[in-house]
Amino acid sequence: MIYPWQASLWESVQRARQDKHLPHALLFTGEDGCGNTDFLQTLAKSLLCLNPSGDGMACGQCRSCQVFGAQAHPDFAAVSLQEERQAILIEQIRELNYFLGLSRSYSPNRVVTIVPAERMNINAANSLLKSLEEPAPNTHILLLTAHPAALLPTIRSRCQEMRLPLPAPEMALAWLQQQTLQHPAETLLAAAHGRPLEALELDSTDTLAQHRQWLHHLGQLAQGEGNITEISAHWEKYDKTLLLNWQLDCLHALAKQEQLPQQPASFPVELQTIRKGGVGEQKLWAIHEKLLELKKLATHPLNPRLFVESMLMLWKATH
Numbered sequence: 478m479i480y481p482w483q484a485s486l487w488e489s490v491q492r493a494r495q496d497k498h499l500p501h502a503l504l505f506t507g508e509d510g511c512g513n514t515d516f517l518q519t520l521a522k523s524l525l526c527l528n529p530s531g532d533g534m535a536c537g538q539c540r541s542c543q544v545f546g547a548q549a550h551p552d553f554a555a556v557s558l559q560e561e562r563q564a565i566l567i568e569q570i571r572e573l574n575y576f577l578g579l580s581r582s583y584s585p586n587r588v589v590t591i592v593p594a595e596r597m598n599i600n601a602a603n604s605l606l607k608s609l610e611e612p613a614p615n616t617h618i619l620l621l622t623a624h625p626a627a628l629l630p631t632i633r634s635r636c637q638e639m640r641l642p643l644p645a646p647e648m649a650l651a652w653l654q655q656q657t658l659q660h661p662a663e664t665l666l667a668a669a670h671g672r673p674l675e676a677l678e679l680d681s682t683d684t685l686a687q688h689r690q691w692l693h694h695l696g697q698l699a700q701g702e703g704n705i706t707e708i709s710a711h712w713e714k715y716d717k718t719l720l721l722n723w724q725l726d727c728l729h730a731l732a733k734q735e736q737l738p739q740q741p742a743s744f745p746v747e748l749q750t751i752r753k754g755g756v757g758e759q760k761l762w763a764i765h766e767k768l769l770e771l772k773k774l775a776t777h778p779l780n781p782r783l784f785v786e787s788m789l790m791l792w793k794a795t796h
């Protein structure tokens with residue numbers, strides 16, 4: 478599947494393919510939550526297809542397309558993190574190198590994908606270098622990463638980099654509105670920082686409701702209401718980094734509103750409450766600074782309850 482915001486990149490890749498200029502090693506970069514793995518899969522299927530259509534899409538009918546759909550394509554290999562592993566290991570790349578030395582079965586090309594590419598450990602990455610330097614004919618190595626800076630420079634220099642874009646807000650919203658949703662598309666998209674596939678995923682979990690509940694509690698405290706001990710008890714089991722990020726997002730949204738003469742009608746009611754509670758520009762930055770200090774401790778708080786309580790204290794009304 479190709480999403481509307483990927484259309485122009487798809488066209489340029491297919492043009493290069495038709496002109497027989499498609500580099501054998503492509504490094505796709507782009508933020509998670511935007512459908513980038515779908516793009517990669519679609520491209521792999523298309524490169525293997527025996528009868529692709531004019532726009533480069535796989536036909537879906539040929540023998541290659543059928544075995545690809547059944548995840549049994551002899552000319553395709555996908556390298557990813559093995560269960561419970563934090564890194565892609567050298568054994569996996571060695572297997573891949575062996576695969577690249579085999580003769581092709583029936584597709585015009587051989588395709589491999591490596592996702593997430595930045596998770597190759599140093600030995601795995603070094604082992605891939607030779608295949609990148611001396612590619613077997615009719616071979617495409619497709620790498621995908623959200624963190625290109627974490628890749629070895631020697632890997633990056635041997636690949637052609639292509640950026641998978643974050644969609645323009647209007648385009649993301651238009652796409653999201655076409656999906657079947659339980660929550661308003663605008664709210665989902667804002668919570669997902671403009672990443673449409675992440676927004677869609679949020680819609681099917683209760684994360685969004687929790688997010689609102691958290692903001693509601695902050696609003697209560699800012700208004701001088703609510704019991705901080707009870708509220709801390711409610712949140713102590715939640716992911717501390719997530720709670721911190723929600724607060725930072727909230728501060729950014731409030732700071733942005735400070736600069737506008739009038740609040741738009743879409744400004745969430747929870748944020749309005751926090752603002753009315755006296756969280757103005759000066760207090761915003763004071764909270765911001767303290768949150769960044771707390772962020773360093775968030776992955777291993779000594780006492781989760783106290784940690785949450787110290788975050789919540791920042792929002793408490795001082796008058």
Ligand SMILES: [Zn+2]
Pocket residue numbers: 526527528529535536537538539540541542
């Ligand atoms: Zn086909």
